[in-house]
Amino acid sequence: MSDLRFQPMSEALLDGVMEIEQSAFSHPWSRALYLDGLKSYDCWVMFEGERQVGHGVIQVIIDEAHLLNITVRPDCQGRGLGLSLLEHLMRRAYARNARECFLEVRASNQHAYRLYERYGFNEIGRRRDYYPAAGGREDALVMACTLLE
Template identity: 60%
Template sequence: MSELHYRAMLEADLDEVLSIETAAFSHPWTRGIFQDCVRSEYECWLLFSGNQQVGHTVLSAAGDESHLLNITIRPENQGFGLGAALLEFIIDRAKQRKAEVTFLEVRASNEAAARLYERFGFNEIGRRRNYYPAAGGREDALVMAYSLID
């Protein structure tokens, strides 16, 4: 695997971001959602392996809380530790923003992601019923939290 590096997301990056997003998810974020996040000065970051964009993440931070809104790795690059690297990076960004806790929601069916979050130290604190659109209906979200206080 090539050297990893990160860069702030720009609106000019959204074609490739959307390409990765639609390859990874059955119900991907839209261009408008990403544009709003970039324009709102959320923590929007790209992950590169060498010069290939392999993932992206979006985090909002306000006061002493942060919310991991999106973390996506290109499907063919999953399973190589890139999700963990991107998660560690964005959690460091939350700490720099003085957040004391990070929250996230993950599809109940996304067991690989939930295991990654648990290994990192996130704890399930609740469930949002019928939160996500899914094929043939709706799907629950697991609500997870991670304390950033040492």
């Protein structure tokens, strides 16, 4: 894991982003959503050596950040890459003057929930029927964290 590097997401990297996104989620973001995000959000790709292994998207408005997406290639999960990516995104948000970060996570996604808790996020609410799910909708848990230098 010592060969990690982060690169701003670009249209040229979207094929790899979409491959990871589609392999990781039952309801992935669309290519069009990423193209829009490149114009408005802070979008990053994580590499291990030359291999694209993850990506993340944050939005910063004044002093608040919103973690919109964080994804690690399924065959690379369980090795601390998610935490490395989250730390990078939170440093970026802090550098852009965000002092608090919010996110939503599927109620069923306990791996992500534990990752966010490990970083310092706390659950502050629930959004009913927020996510599409097989056979209906799923709640989102809302989490927040104070960002520190």
